Amino acid sequence: MSHFPFEAQRSQFPILTQKAQLSSCSQSALSIPVTDAIARYMASWSEKGMDWGGWAELLDDARAQFARLIHADVSDIAVMSCVSDLASSVGNCLQFDHERNGIVLGEIDFPSLGHVWLAQQTRGAQVQFAQPDAGGEIALEDYARLINDRTRLVSVSQVSYANGFRQDIAAIGALARAQGALYFVDAYQSVGAMDIDVVRDGVDMLVCGGQKYLLGCPGIAFMYVRRDLAQQLRPANTGWFGRVNPFAFDIRLLDYADGARRFDTGTPPYINAAAAAAGMAMLNQVGIERIEAHIEHLSQVALDTAASLGLAIASPRDPRRKGSNTAIRVNDSAAIERRMAEAGFIVSARGSLIRVAPHFYNTDEEVAGAMHALARMV
Ligand SMILES: Cc1ncc(COP(=O)(O)O)c(C=O)c1O
The missing domain is CATH 3.40.640.10 (Type I PLP-dependent aspartate aminotransferase-like (Major domain))
Structure with missing residues (x-):
């Protein structure tokens, strides 16, 4: 794996010790600073x-x-x-x-x-x-x-x-x-x-x-x-x-x-x-340019892994022509979203698509792991 640059920030998202939350196109992970702000x-x-x-x-x-x-x-x-x-x-x-x-x-x-x-x-x-x-x-x-x-x-x-x-x-x-x-x-x-x-x-x-x-x-x-x-x-x-x-x-x-x-x-x-x-x-503290670069890198990981597994990619194949979300065409997206969550991968279903949408706190392993889990299910 390439060096993961955001270890300190990642530890601020408690769910990531249990699950790979890859659903930022729908709802991103809850961080301690956000929990604290609501508590205040x-x-x-x-x-x-x-x-x-x-x-x-x-x-x-x-x-x-x-x-x-x-x-x-x-x-x-x-x-x-x-x-x-x-x-x-x-x-x-x-x-x-x-x-x-x-x-x-x-x-x-x-x-x-x-x-x-x-x-x-x-x-x-x-x-x-x-x-x-x-x-x-x-x-x-x-x-x-x-x-x-x-x-x-x-x-x-x-x-x-x-x-x-x-x-x-x-x-x-x-x-x-x-x-x-x-x-x-x-x-x-x-x-x-x-x-x-x-x-x-x-x-x-x-x-x-x-x-x-x-x-x-x-x-x-x-x-x-x-x-x-x-x-x-x-x-x-x-x-x-x-x-x-x-x-x-x-x-x-x-x-x-x-x-x-x-x-x-x-x-x-x-x-x-x-x-x-x-x-x-x-x-803003992390810096949006660094975030953008990491997400583009994760896009490449998602596209490469999905292609190597023969998944039906619905997103553009060039990471610069897409956002974070890599969409995979599946038969029953709602059922797969549920089964993925049971397997520890939080992804988001829309129509015939499963969307894998990492944020800067996600790692290569989480993105590739989600694609491998998807390949086992479709
Ligand atoms: C691109 C985009 N625009 C608009 C919306 C809907 O926004 P709202 O529910 O705040 O009206 C969504 C929600 O998923 C979205 O992804």
Whole structure:
């Protein structure tokens, strides 16, 4: 085995002494810092009764950690409970008029995004899907064919939740910009696993939730909105936390906070913020470039082992064209997920696929071991 660089951090994930958790495309492993952060929240509630000031700081910290992971400014980050809500909020404040009503997205993107954009048909949107080829990849030309001067929004998933295909978000963003369309990136399968720079990559809006590669729990999601774009948007999904001063308590005043914070709505999910902040702090401390390099290495191990065992690989064969997730086609994925868990390998079933999705704390042996266990079961 090559040298494993993260022994100290690995010891912070108790489950790894018992099981190989390889399910970061769904839920990553629970660490001691995240457990402690949740416990501190519970203690403050139990002992102080309430601590709104302290809880608000947890959210500020989570926003700052997220901003750092994508090279954004903390004031450009909005918070809601899930990615679906954030996307819906964006959809509801765009105009789909005679001049611009097109929405283009990938057919292998997460279904929620399809649902959210299709729901805008009642407001005039026309939705078009870029198609994957037989290998499960969408060619840049396919986007180029669909994006034109009537496109309002281009929405892409940076890494597919299904087969792990990784899109060139800078190149698709350039196509959107050239036609004057807005550019929305669903990075739920990529933030925390790879280096993302929203400014370098020309992204207008980017979303990601807490429980996958961010190492947190469900119930919180973050959205970057480019500053000058945010200033033009007036979200219809709103509430007191979206105001310039939430504590003005003026029922007749609908002003909008500066920047992305205007997308905030009601009382935030503070306990989930505590978990997310602790998880992301570990990622930022380790360094996202090191994490990305290790995950790419684990991808190669997964692909090589799966190929040598004759498994039906559904992911791109080049580690640079995929995220962490290596998907294997199987007959009964739910049954195999259960049997894999009994054998000590936590992997994730979706449709006809078993997804093996390591994080930086996983080793070559765990990834290769999962492939060998799968080969025995299929
Ligand atoms: C890429 C991607 N986008 C969106 C979602 C759904 O996000 P949420 O449940 O926060 O709305 C998922 C969940 O698995 C996902 O993998």
